[in-house]
Amino acid sequence: MPIETKYVEKIWPHAEIVADLAALRQNRPLTHCLTNSVARNFIANVLLAIGASPAMVSAESEVVEFAAVARSVLINLGSVTEAGAAAMLKSAAAAQAVGTPWVLDPAAIGGLRFRTGLAHDLLRYRPSIIKGNASEILTLAGGDGGGKGADSTIDTSAAVVPARALARQSGAVVVLTGATDYVTDGATVIAVPGGHPIMAAVTGTGCALGGVIAAFLGALGDPLRAATAGSAIFADAGARAARFAPGPGSFAVGFIDLLYRIGRDDAGPV
Amino acid sequence: MPIETKYVEKIWPHAEIVADLAALRQNRPLTHCLTNSVARNFIANVLLAIGASPAMVSAESEVVEFAAVARSVLINLGSVTEAGAAAMLKSAAAAQAVGTPWVLDPAAIGGLRFRTGLAHDLLRYRPSIIKGNASEILTLAGGDGGGKGADSTIDTSAAVVPARALARQSGAVVVLTGATDYVTDGATVIAVPGGHPIMAAVTGTGCALGGVIAAFLGALGDPLRAATAGSAIFADAGARAARFAPGPGSFAVGFIDLLYRIGRDDAGPV
Amino acid sequence: MPIETKYVEKIWPHAEIVADLAALRQNRPLTHCLTNSVARNFIANVLLAIGASPAMVSAESEVVEFAAVARSVLINLGSVTEAGAAAMLKSAAAAQAVGTPWVLDPAAIGGLRFRTGLAHDLLRYRPSIIKGNASEILTLAGGDGGGKGADSTIDTSAAVVPARALARQSGAVVVLTGATDYVTDGATVIAVPGGHPIMAAVTGTGCALGGVIAAFLGALGDPLRAATAGSAIFADAGARAARFAPGPGSFAVGFIDLLYRIGRDDAGPV
Numbered sequence: 001m002p003i004e005t006k007y008v009e010k011i012w013p014h015a016e017i018v019a020d021l022a023a024l025r026q027n028r029p030l031t032h033c034l035t036n037s038v039a040r041n042f043i044a045n046v047l048l049a050i051g052a053s054p055a056m057v058s059a060e061s062e063v064v065e066f067a068a069v070a071r072s073v074l075i076n077l078g079s080v081t082e083a084g085a086a087a088m089l090k091s092a093a094a095a096q097a098v099g100t101p102w103v104l105d106p107a108a109i110g111g112l113r114f115r116t117g118l119a120h121d122l123l124r125y126r127p128s129i130i131k132g133n134a135s136e137i138l139t140l141a142g143g144d145g146g147g148k149g150a151d152s153t154i155d156t157s158a159a160v161v162p163a164r165a166l167a168r169q170s171g172a173v174v175v176l177t178g179a180t181d182y183v184t185d186g187a188t189v190i191a192v193p194g195g196h197p198i199m200a201a202v203t204g205t206g207c208a209l210g211g212v213i214a215a216f217l218g219a220l221g222d223p224l225r226a227a228t229a230g231s232a233i234f235a236d237a238g239a240r241a242a243r244f245a246p247g248p249g250s251f252a253v254g255f256i257d258l259l260y261r262i263g264r265d266d267a268g269p270v
Numbered sequence: 271m272p273i274e275t276k277y278v279e280k281i282w283p284h285a286e287i288v289a290d291l292a293a294l295r296q297n298r299p300l301t302h303c304l305t306n307s308v309a310r311n312f313i314a315n316v317l318l319a320i321g322a323s324p325a326m327v328s329a330e331s332e333v334v335e336f337a338a339v340a341r342s343v344l345i346n347l348g349s350v351t352e353a354g355a356a357a358m359l360k361s362a363a364a365a366q367a368v369g370t371p372w373v374l375d376p377a378a379i380g381g382l383r384f385r386t387g388l389a390h391d392l393l394r395y396r397p398s399i400i401k402g403n404a405s406e407i408l409t410l411a412g413g414d415g416g417g418k419g420a421d422s423t424i425d426t427s428a429a430v431v432p433a434r435a436l437a438r439q440s441g442a443v444v445v446l447t448g449a450t451d452y453v454t455d456g457a458t459v460i461a462v463p464g465g466h467p468i469m470a471a472v473t474g475t476g477c478a479l480g481g482v483i484a485a486f487l488g489a490l491g492d493p494l495r496a497a498t499a500g501s502a503i504f505a506d507a508g509a510r511a512a513r514f515a516p517g518p519g520s521f522a523v524g525f526i527d528l529l530y531r532i533g534r535d536d537a538g539p540v
Numbered sequence: 541m542p543i544e545t546k547y548v549e550k551i552w553p554h555a556e557i558v559a560d561l562a563a564l565r566q567n568r569p570l571t572h573c574l575t576n577s578v579a580r581n582f583i584a585n586v587l588l589a590i591g592a593s594p595a596m597v598s599a600e601s602e603v604v605e606f607a608a609v610a611r612s613v614l615i616n617l618g619s620v621t622e623a624g625a626a627a628m629l630k631s632a633a634a635a636q637a638v639g640t641p642w643v644l645d646p647a648a649i650g651g652l653r654f655r656t657g658l659a660h661d662l663l664r665y666r667p668s669i670i671k672g673n674a675s676e677i678l679t680l681a682g683g684d685g686g687g688k689g690a691d692s693t694i695d696t697s698a699a700v701v702p703a704r705a706l707a708r709q710s711g712a713v714v715v716l717t718g719a720t721d722y723v724t725d726g727a728t729v730i731a732v733p734g735g736h737p738i739m740a741a742v743t744g745t746g747c748a749l750g751g752v753i754a755a756f757l758g759a760l761g762d763p764l765r766a767a768t769a770g771s772a773i774f775a776d777a778g779a780r781a782a783r784f785a786p787g788p789g790s791f792a793v794g795f796i797d798l799l800y801r802i803g804r805d806d807a808g809p810v
Contacts, residue, residue, distance in 0.1 A: 036596070037307045037577045037580055037596075037598070038580045038581055038584050038596045039581070040307055040308045040349075041308055041309070041311055041312065041473060041474070041581055042581065044308050044473035044474075045472060045473050045518065045519070045522075048470075048471045048472065048473055048518065049471060049517065049518055049519070054473070055378070056306070056307075056308045056348070056349040057349060057378075057382065058307070058349045058350070058351050059349075059350055059351045059352055059355070059384055059385075060351075060352060061352060061383075061384035062382045062383075062384050062385065065381070065382060065383065066382065069381060078596070079580075079596040079597060079598040079599075080598070080599055081598050081599050081600075081623065082599055082600060082601060082623070083351065083352070083353065083623065085599070108595070108597075111605070111609060112597065112602050112605060112606065113601075113602075113605065114599055114601035114602050115599070115602065200588075201588045201589060201800060202585060202588065203581060203584035203585050203588060203594070204581070204584075245797075246797050246801065247589065247796060247797025247798065247799075247800040247801055248585065248588065248589055248796055248797065248800050249585070249589070249792065249793035249794060249795065249796030249797040249800075250793055250794075250797050252519065252585075252793075253519035253520055253522075253523055253793055254519060254520075255519065256517060256518055256519030257515075257516050257517025257518065257519040257520050258517070259517075260471060260517040260518050260519075261516065261517055307577050310577055310578045310619075311578055311579070311581055311582065311743060311744070314578050314743035314744075315742060315743050315788065315789070315792075318740075318741045318742065318743060318788065319741060319787065319788055319789070324743070325648070326576070326577075326578045326618070326619040327619060327648075327652065328577070328619040328620070328621050329619075329620055329621045329622055329625070329654055329655075330621075330622060331622060331653075331654035332652050332653075332654050332655065335651070335652055335653065336652065339651060353621065353622070353623065522789065523789035523790055523792075523793055524789060524790075525789065526787060526788055526789030527785075527786050527787025527788065527789040527790050528787065529787075530741060530787040530788050530789075531786065531787055
């Protein structure tokens, strides 16, 4: 079966995405992030900038209650600990039970057995969206991901077919990240170009993309649309912010500013 | 009984606050922060900028020793874990036992039972200052706070009476945060206007205010004066930094710069 | 025996250090950081900026596997927890067993018994480099460090002799930090001037220096050369970035930018 790929050619202003962003800001979705300690601050600031309401509730004693209050949940395995893993499993089970949609970011699985097993265990609770680089997606799809820390060693386009297979197996929309991101529900593949290489020089940008997608999921409900809107706005803001940044320190600051300002005034985005 | 409210109308240069800031810088109080992993880095940088000496000692095995060395302790419940809660209880007990004054920031209590119970347990160790938004203060005062994550859903001015009641019940000075902050020891109410809405778009600003108040408490001793000075300088720096910031990324950077420079040279604040 | 001290007088462009930085960027060493939650984000961004590949794998279940994959390991005791300490001991043992060189940063030991004991336990696994301020180095060398949180209360130059002794006892290269850093293998002492006082107003700069040294260790292998290159580039970048920074917020941003740009184009460093 040939893969039909749609390209989001002109990200901004793109009528559907503009509307999705407006809906997110109106909705201000409470987005529960169970995520790593490296990126937690950056993710929270990215979500606040775009207009969501992040919450980083972490205690195993609280995640079940909070899964029912949140509009969506992000579970990110970067620098996961044993205590964190226990909370993640409870959170995913509770989210599934109460119908709160959730996003799985299987950060750096492949080489490390503990988190690879955890990712497979979490899959049973049916995430609505899975976001990962080629190594991570190949690992979840049953192949050898060849992961090296958080960086993929596999070419992204080579992982589009496994990404579609994973979407079909899991029932989740899969976001395969790379120089171009690919969003697929197993049938359609949507290519989202954009972004900038300097984004890889700021820790937690990939994690923050997972957060933004989770926020759109909470606001919009539809996983394919949420994943596309999140990826497209993130990539576009990254490309724009990179133009003015002499290095990754300035880039991170300008990226947050830009996510805050994009679409906020009548003159259009910055 | 009518509430007498004093307004801090002109925050800077305000002779008492200028003197309090100079005392803090001279004193460089060792401020022990038991606080959430989202805001820990920002709080430390805010405290360094203003001139305090922050320490984020976290192990249950170390907090008792450290309560005796620190000049003050901040206990903040944001994203608290079970291990963190155990350390907090030991720290508060030790602080009370050795006479180190401490500040309670009951972040996001109300909806979540674990941390709400923890906050009530901590109250027994007699904090010198309690800082919270309307939801959090109402919850501690015995009402229904209606909390939604870290954001209050209750109007601030409606919580001034419960804040006074809480101050009387607990013996602590209460700082009720909002567009205007109110500081009360149960008798006097001091209104601290200022700040800027963009502060809510930077994660951890509320937490950092708790840290600044704890640092002033360590430097000055007097809870009412420490809470007022901390709130006033924080609000003033926030309003100033917001003038030059195109978004929350730049704001956070400029806010740290401004806290560092305020009052440091003869020309006065930036 | 008189101490022969060599000074790195002109840090940049210094042929050996330029070559070492180029080697690091070519090598992009996977640098495993077991480090405190306050500085984790900043360390990761510093390492990405300079050209290394940081990984913050934290679970006790994963650190043994990862010690074999990483090119070097950093173990930093700042805000260590009981769970973190267990992971550190396993990581150091595994690193020694498989021959992955590692760096010990005994942050804030001296006053606190738990981490002081932990640092001594870790020494048994033979770090290649130990980096600390005068208080920390004196404590490890068997003296009274008089530590107060993360800040040393002892003059740096007074600790050069104990630092040499510690290097001989432990077999590690010792980096003694202060206004001037001293790097010693027990025989030679290399003085690295530079840096800027504003660096002490940004939380985690000392921790990030440990990360940079670990990255050079992974790339170069030779501990004396790695410690010297890391300290020299860090100090030089700090001094340069301070020129343009009105405060510590801007400094941190510009420092990251500068580490990213230094030596990247033909025109030389920024």
